[in-house]
Amino acid sequence: MTSNIFNQKQNFFDRWAPNYDIIFTTIIYQSLHKRLLDYVELPENPYILDLGCGTGRLLHRFANEFPTLKGIGLDLSAEMLRQARLRNQHRERVIYKQGNAESMPFAEGQFDGVFNTISFLHYPNPQEVFMEVSRVLRVGGRFHLVDYKGRDENEINFIPFSPNGIRFYSPARREEFGRVAGLRCVGHYYLLGWVMLSVFVK
Template identity: 30%
Template sequence: MSAEHTLKKRSNEEFDSWSKSYDKSVLQWLLFDPSHKMIVRELGDAGKAHILDIGCGTGKLAHRMITHHRDARVFGIDLCESMIRSAQHHVVSEPRIHLSVADSEHLPFEDATFDYLTCSNSFHHYPNQAAAVKEMHRVLKPGGRLFITDGYRDNLYGYLIYDVAVTTMEGGKVHHLSAADFRKVFADAGFQDVCQTIVRFPAPFVLTRGTAAEP
């Protein structure tokens, strides 16, 4: 069994046990809700866009996006089956949200399928982050937009939260990129017009956005 497979298996087991209390976590207020609101604002007028939410968890961001963009279709994937079951329970009456179990490094979609791709607060769990971003680029249409939010660890506050506390609690199974490394990973995958917004309170996070180049 490869090291990457082992990390994914452990992460899956962790989220399986967390799925029942996930929506009640203080992280919803500290981090998840602020980052979700920012992503929805970034989408602007999405119209009839096809949106893929990677690491969709219990479906909160997917539901928020479809609430604000009524003509869009949202596809959510997560590696954890328990998270997808929770998400399906939350959006059972919403036919424009489509959920499935899938791996961020092996997305089950054709090339150039989506107009927008979102990934909120799960990227630090991906063992091969560069491969994941390249896969994201593959399934975006040329000119499509990628938005990733994750913990900002480039100041002392963020370092203590993410590099010390979170990494210790997760047994070293996570890796938060610096803002500069995020920009490099985007550029190496073929994204253009890469830029970032940093939020420092209540929990610091960075939004990195980029536009998929022509193949």
């Protein structure tokens, strides 16, 4: 059942990829990425993961802002990754890989930071994603989760958009995901409208 959902989501984003940046990245994501930078703390020579990287705009911005940064973008959609690779201006420091957020092809403690921007709402098994994020983060590393905030503390807000729909989680739900995965929430911050950044540390 779950594998079928992933196949459906991959096909959905493969079809969307050629036109994805026309609306979402140019208008909304650029503002979110710029505001996100105000809350980012990275060590020297950071190694980061952009989970659900889409067409690669966030990694591009990070590579411009941090000249010693190296990063990997992971996405389920082959076509999104094709777009990201075509536009990659930092090939010596940034690469893109296809993979599933619930079973990432990375070593334990590999990254100083993990970033996830308007992607978490698509994941059918959010706790599994948190467990994987915790696994690939080094001790002291941070997970920056940017997504629409659920409006009810006790319910998961569901919208039937894309295969299997999308879900919004309250700050309390996010904190619980983190607690189970061994990640401590250090703050929630509104970036734009109902879009909230939640920062976790391992």
